[in-house]
Protein backbone atom coordinates (compact mmCIF):
# COMPACT_ATOMS: atom_id res chain seq x y z
CA UNK A 393 0.00 0.00 0.00
CA UNK A 394 1.18 3.53 -0.70
CA UNK A 395 2.59 5.06 2.52
CA UNK A 396 0.08 7.90 2.96
CA UNK A 397 -2.79 5.50 2.28
CA UNK A 398 -1.34 3.14 4.89
CA UNK A 399 -1.18 5.95 7.45
CA UNK A 400 -4.73 7.04 6.68
CA UNK A 401 -6.27 3.59 6.94
CA UNK A 402 -4.41 2.30 10.01
CA UNK A 403 -6.61 2.16 13.08
CA UNK A 404 -6.07 1.19 16.71
CA UNK A 405 -7.44 -2.33 17.02
CA UNK A 406 -8.67 -3.71 20.35
CA UNK A 407 -10.37 -6.93 19.23
CA UNK A 408 -7.91 -9.71 18.44
CA UNK A 409 -8.06 -13.31 17.34
CA UNK A 410 -6.09 -15.77 19.48
CA UNK A 411 -4.06 -16.59 16.32
CA UNK A 412 -0.36 -15.97 16.96
CA UNK A 413 1.65 -13.57 14.78
CA UNK A 414 4.42 -15.27 12.79
CA UNK A 415 7.88 -14.81 14.30
CA UNK A 416 9.30 -13.41 11.02
CA UNK A 417 6.67 -10.66 11.08
CA UNK A 418 7.34 -9.85 14.75
CA UNK A 419 11.06 -9.56 14.02
CA UNK A 420 10.33 -7.16 11.12
CA UNK A 421 8.11 -5.05 13.37
CA UNK A 422 10.91 -4.93 15.96
CA UNK A 423 13.40 -3.98 13.24
CA UNK A 424 11.12 -1.15 12.06
CA UNK A 425 11.19 0.25 15.60
CA UNK A 426 14.97 0.03 15.76
CA UNK A 427 15.23 2.17 12.61
CA UNK A 428 13.14 5.07 13.98
CA UNK A 429 14.65 8.55 14.20
CA UNK A 430 16.40 8.94 17.57
CA UNK A 431 17.52 12.01 19.53
CA UNK A 432 21.18 12.84 19.06
CA UNK A 433 21.67 9.68 17.04
CA UNK A 434 22.04 7.79 20.35
CA UNK A 435 19.78 4.87 19.41
CA UNK A 436 18.82 5.08 23.08
CA UNK A 437 15.78 2.80 23.09
CA UNK A 438 15.53 -0.95 23.59
CA UNK A 439 12.62 -2.86 22.08
CA UNK A 440 11.31 -6.07 23.62
CA UNK A 441 8.89 -8.31 21.72
CA UNK A 442 6.85 -10.64 23.90
CA UNK A 443 5.28 -13.59 22.06
CA UNK A 444 3.53 -15.21 25.04
CA UNK A 445 -0.24 -14.56 25.24
CA UNK A 446 -0.65 -15.69 28.87
CA UNK A 447 2.15 -13.50 30.14
CA UNK A 448 0.84 -10.57 28.07
CA UNK A 449 -2.60 -10.97 29.66
CA UNK A 450 -1.04 -11.05 33.12
CA UNK A 451 0.85 -7.80 32.52
CA UNK A 452 -2.20 -6.35 30.73
CA UNK A 453 -4.43 -6.71 33.80
CA UNK A 454 -1.91 -4.72 35.85
CA UNK A 455 -1.77 -2.16 33.04
CA UNK A 456 -5.58 -1.71 32.99
CA UNK A 457 -5.66 -1.33 36.78
CA UNK A 458 -3.17 1.56 36.51
CA UNK A 459 -5.76 3.67 34.68
CA UNK A 460 -8.55 5.75 36.17
CA UNK A 461 -11.27 4.37 33.93
CA UNK A 462 -13.86 7.05 34.63
CA UNK A 463 -13.09 9.44 31.79
CA UNK A 464 -15.84 11.83 30.75
CA UNK A 465 -15.26 11.10 27.04
CA UNK A 466 -15.43 7.86 25.10
CA UNK A 467 -12.46 6.66 23.04
CA UNK A 468 -13.98 4.39 20.38
CA UNK A 469 -17.37 2.82 19.77
CA UNK A 470 -16.26 0.25 17.16
CA UNK A 471 -13.01 -0.72 18.92
CA UNK A 472 -13.88 -0.10 22.60
CA UNK A 473 -11.01 0.73 24.93
CA UNK A 474 -10.80 -0.01 28.67
CA UNK A 475 -12.40 3.42 29.16
CA UNK A 476 -15.42 2.53 27.00
CA UNK A 477 -15.96 -1.01 28.26
CA UNK A 478 -15.28 -1.59 31.96
CA UNK A 479 -15.62 -5.37 31.51
CA UNK A 480 -12.31 -5.49 29.57
CA UNK A 481 -9.76 -6.93 31.99
CA UNK A 482 -6.49 -6.47 30.10
CA UNK A 483 -5.14 -3.13 28.90
CA UNK A 484 -3.60 -5.14 26.04
CA UNK A 485 -6.98 -6.45 24.83
CA UNK A 486 -5.89 -10.12 24.64
CA UNK A 487 -3.40 -9.31 21.88
CA UNK A 488 -1.21 -12.39 21.37
CA UNK A 489 1.99 -10.37 20.95
CA UNK A 490 3.32 -7.20 22.53
CA UNK A 491 6.09 -4.73 21.81
CA UNK A 492 7.61 -2.89 24.77
CA UNK A 493 9.76 0.14 24.03
CA UNK A 494 12.16 0.98 26.83
CA UNK A 495 14.18 4.10 27.59
CA UNK A 496 17.07 5.05 29.82
CA UNK A 497 15.73 5.65 33.37
CA UNK A 498 18.03 8.63 33.93
CA UNK A 499 16.40 10.50 31.05
CA UNK A 500 12.87 9.16 31.42
CA UNK A 501 11.20 12.57 31.67
CA UNK A 502 13.24 14.20 28.91
CA UNK A 503 10.85 15.14 26.13
CA UNK A 504 13.20 13.74 23.53
CA UNK A 505 13.37 10.41 25.33
CA UNK A 506 9.60 10.11 25.49
CA UNK A 507 9.44 11.16 21.86
CA UNK A 508 12.09 8.60 20.95
CA UNK A 509 9.96 5.80 22.39
CA UNK A 510 6.80 6.91 20.61
CA UNK A 511 8.40 7.24 17.18
CA UNK A 512 9.61 3.65 17.55
CA UNK A 513 6.01 2.69 18.34
CA UNK A 514 4.77 4.53 15.26
CA UNK A 515 7.29 2.81 12.98
CA UNK A 516 6.20 -0.51 14.46
CA UNK A 517 2.46 0.00 13.95
CA UNK A 518 2.97 1.06 10.33
CA UNK A 519 5.23 -1.89 9.52
CA UNK A 520 2.73 -4.19 11.25
CA UNK A 521 -0.20 -2.78 9.30
CA UNK A 522 1.70 -3.12 6.02
CA UNK A 523 2.01 -6.86 6.76
CA UNK A 524 -1.66 -7.23 7.72
CA UNK A 525 -0.99 -7.24 11.47
CA UNK A 526 -3.19 -4.98 13.60
CA UNK A 527 -1.96 -2.96 16.54
CA UNK A 528 -2.74 -0.51 19.32
CA UNK A 529 -0.30 1.80 21.10
CA UNK A 530 -0.87 1.62 24.88
CA UNK A 531 0.54 3.83 27.64
CA UNK A 532 0.96 3.52 31.43
CA UNK A 533 4.20 1.57 30.96
CA UNK A 534 6.10 3.15 33.84
CA UNK A 535 3.15 2.60 36.21
CA UNK A 536 2.67 -0.99 35.03
CA UNK A 537 6.24 -1.94 35.90
CA UNK A 538 6.37 0.06 39.15
CA UNK A 539 5.44 -3.02 41.22
CA UNK A 540 8.22 -5.36 42.47
CA UNK A 541 6.62 -8.44 40.88
CA UNK A 542 6.48 -6.61 37.55
CA UNK A 543 10.09 -5.41 37.82
CA UNK A 544 10.98 -9.07 38.49
CA UNK A 545 9.67 -9.94 35.01
CA UNK A 546 12.02 -7.38 33.44
CA UNK A 547 14.91 -8.82 35.48
CA UNK A 548 13.99 -12.32 34.31
CA UNK A 549 14.07 -11.11 30.70
CA UNK A 550 17.52 -9.67 31.30
CA UNK A 551 16.59 -6.05 30.54
CA UNK A 552 19.46 -3.75 31.51
CA UNK A 553 18.28 -2.27 34.89
CA UNK A 554 19.19 1.20 33.59
CA UNK A 555 16.22 0.85 31.20
CA UNK A 556 12.48 1.06 31.85
CA UNK A 557 9.37 0.52 29.69
CA UNK A 558 7.86 3.70 28.23
CA UNK A 559 5.19 2.51 25.78
CA UNK A 560 3.53 -0.69 24.59
CA UNK A 561 2.39 -1.84 21.15
CA UNK A 562 -0.30 -4.55 21.12
CA UNK A 563 0.03 -6.79 18.05
CA UNK A 564 -2.26 -9.40 16.54
CA UNK A 565 -4.82 -10.26 13.88
CA UNK A 566 -8.12 -8.41 14.00
CA UNK A 567 -11.25 -10.23 15.13
CA UNK A 568 -14.09 -8.85 13.00
CA UNK A 569 -14.30 -6.12 10.38
CA UNK A 570 -11.64 -3.48 10.05
CA UNK A 571 -13.00 -0.08 11.21
CA UNK A 572 -13.44 2.76 8.73
CA UNK A 573 -11.08 5.70 8.34
CA UNK A 574 -11.89 8.44 10.85
CA UNK A 575 -12.50 11.93 9.44
CA UNK A 576 -9.95 14.51 10.61
CA UNK A 577 -11.05 17.48 12.72
CA UNK A 578 -11.17 20.80 10.90
CA UNK A 579 -8.68 23.58 11.56
CA UNK A 580 -5.67 21.39 12.31
CA UNK A 581 -3.65 22.12 9.20
CA UNK A 582 -1.88 25.42 8.53
CA UNK A 583 0.17 25.99 5.40
CA UNK A 584 2.52 28.97 5.38
CA UNK A 585 3.92 30.01 2.02
CA UNK A 586 5.74 33.10 0.77
CA UNK A 587 3.90 34.65 -2.19
CA UNK A 588 5.89 34.59 -5.45
Ligand SMILES: Cc1cc2nc3c(=O)[nH]c(=O)nc-3n(C[C@H](O)[C@H](O)[C@H](O)COP(=O)(O)O)c2cc1C
Nearest residue numbers: 402403404405467468473474528529530531532574
Ligand atom coordinates in the same frame (compact mmCIF):
# COMPACT_ATOMS: atom_id res chain seq x y z
C1 LIG B 1 0.55 8.25 23.00
C2 LIG B 1 -0.63 7.32 22.82
C3 LIG B 1 -1.10 6.59 23.90
C4 LIG B 1 -2.19 5.74 23.73
N1 LIG B 1 -2.61 4.99 24.79
C5 LIG B 1 -3.64 4.15 24.61
C6 LIG B 1 -4.03 3.30 25.68
O1 LIG B 1 -3.45 3.33 26.76
N2 LIG B 1 -5.06 2.45 25.47
C7 LIG B 1 -5.70 2.37 24.26
O2 LIG B 1 -6.61 1.56 24.13
N3 LIG B 1 -5.35 3.16 23.23
C8 LIG B 1 -4.33 4.03 23.37
N4 LIG B 1 -3.92 4.79 22.32
C9 LIG B 1 -4.62 4.70 21.01
C10 LIG B 1 -5.56 5.90 20.83
O3 LIG B 1 -6.68 5.77 21.66
C11 LIG B 1 -5.97 5.98 19.35
O4 LIG B 1 -4.83 6.21 18.56
C12 LIG B 1 -6.99 7.10 19.12
O5 LIG B 1 -8.21 6.82 19.76
C13 LIG B 1 -7.25 7.32 17.61
O6 LIG B 1 -7.75 6.14 17.02
P1 LIG B 1 -7.02 5.46 15.77
O7 LIG B 1 -5.61 5.10 16.20
O8 LIG B 1 -7.84 4.27 15.44
O9 LIG B 1 -6.99 6.46 14.67
C14 LIG B 1 -2.82 5.63 22.46
C15 LIG B 1 -2.33 6.37 21.38
C16 LIG B 1 -1.23 7.19 21.55
C17 LIG B 1 -0.69 7.93 20.35
